[in-house]
Amino acid sequence: MKQVDLGSYAEPDHPVQREILETFADLAGIEEKEIELGTDGCGFPVFSLPLSALSNAYLKLACPDLIADPSTRTAVETITSAMNEHPLMVGGTERVDSVLLEDDNIVAKGGFKGVFGFGLKKERLGITFKVLDGSEEEWAFITQSILKQIGYSNERTIARLAEVFPSDIRNDAGTLVGHADSEFILHSLEDSV
Structure with missing residues (x-):
């Protein structure tokens, strides 16, 4: 340029x-x-x-072979490799995207007002969602559920999310006052036709 x-x-x-x-x-x-x-x-x-278009972008971040332009493909390979090598530089400590980026099969980045996306390399999937109230607290629970529902093979990644983002809710005194969980069932596009 x-x-x-x-x-x-x-x-x-x-x-x-x-x-x-x-x-x-x-x-x-x-x-x-x-x-x-x-x-x-x-x-x-x-x-x-649209989230569907953002999912397409995450798919291409995870699978740069889908990118037609050679210079863009090379840039994506360089950037996503750096994201996996230095996950804390992406989101910081105790952030869902940083935890996911510890897994070399995942490219992830949280966005603004509850938008979250990640791509799975081997599975060739791009996934995005938005928490309508703009909260980020639910990202880990939603992501865990998605990974479990698709039968994600790296169980250590799912366990790491549960470790860093426990579902127990405690008050300031440390007393257990509740439990957070996500309740939804993924459907394939074929199910909606």
Whole structure:
């Protein structure tokens, strides 16, 4: 890319932001015009798109062989490899995405207002969900349930989620006051036809 103005880098029309949008639309498998733009807390463009399209992007992050553009494929391979090698740099300590990234078969990243996504390399799946009230507390329980329901083979990853995010709810005095669990059944697309 040629030399560009850094002062306007956060503007949606900046050449770098346009390239980010174009690349993201390609990964998501939708047209750029289908992605709505917003602004995050730091003043940078953020994207709004259907969860199904976001799942497509996570699938391609997990399976870069599905990416047609060689330079984008190489960039994704480099970035996702670094995510797995340094999971704490992605989400921080005691974060669902960082725990999942300890598993080399998973690419994961939490988003804003309850949006979470991950891709499974061997299984060739991209999965996203949104907790409607914007909470992140449920991510670990939902992810555990999804992995159990699909018969995920790395039981250590599921156990690690349960270890870091126990389902027991305790008050400030440490007294057990409840239990958190997720109750849903996954259905395949064929089941809904």
